[in-house]
Amino acid sequence: MQDVLPEGGVIRKLWIGEAAKYRDHALRLDPESRRDRFGGGVSDDFVGNYVDRLITLDAVVHGFFIGGLMRGAAELRPLGLRFPRQAEAAISVEKPWQSHGVGSALLRHTLLTARNRGFRHLRMACLAENRRMQQLARKFDAELSFDFGNVVGELASSRPTPLSLMREFMADGHGFATAMLDLQSRMLRA
C-alpha cells in the first residue's frame, strides 16, 4: 500500500500495551478537532476512559507516527455479536498534520482491515457540519457509499480477496520493520 505521508511518517497498527500512545494523541487534539472526533466537547477524563475501554473491545487501531510520537489514529471497532458484520470507524489527526494526506492514508488502511475482517458496513459518527471528514470519505466513493443526509454515515465495503489479505499482511510487515528501526535509532541516540 503506497501512502503519501509527511517525510519520516509511518502508519502501523498499534500493539498491545501501546494504549498510552493513543491516549496522549487524543488528549493533544485541539478543542475543535476533539469536538469533531467525539461529537461534542468532552473532558480529559472522558477521553482517557474512552481509550482504556476501546483497547479491551477487540478494536484495531492504526496510528500515524512521526518523530516517535503518534499524531494520528484510525480505529475500527466491531459493533458486537448482535451486528456481526458491522463496525464503527473513527479518525483523528492532530492539527499540524492535517491536510497532508494522513487522514486519507489512515482511512485506506482501516478500510482494507475492515474488508479483510468481513465487515460489510462501517458506521462513522460524523457531525453534519464536518465538511473535512465528508470530503475525505468522498475520496473513496468509487468503492464506498456514504449517506451524508444522516449524522451517521454508512460505508459498504467489498469482500476480502487473496490480494487484499496480502496487502494488509505486507503493510503490517512494513510497519513492524519501521517501528523496530525507529526504536533502534532512538536507543542509539540515548
Ligand SMILES: CC(C)(COP(=O)(O)OP(=O)(O)OC[C@H]1O[C@@H](n2cnc3c(N)ncnc32)[C@H](O)[C@@H]1OP(=O)(O)O)[C@@H](O)C(=O)NCCC(=O)NCCS
Ligand atoms: C477529518 C480528518 C481526519 C481529515 O484528516 P486529514 O489528514 O486532514 O485529511 P487529508 O489531508 O487526507 O485530506 C482529506 C481530504 O479532506 C479535504 N481537505 C483537506 N484539508 C482541508 C481543509 N483545510 N478544508 C476543507 N477540506 C479539506 C480534501 O478534500 C482532502 O483530500 P485531497 O487532499 O485529496 O483534496 C482531520 O481533519 C481530523 O482529525 N479532524 C478532527 C477529527 C474528526 O473530524 N474526525 C472525523 C470524525 S470520526
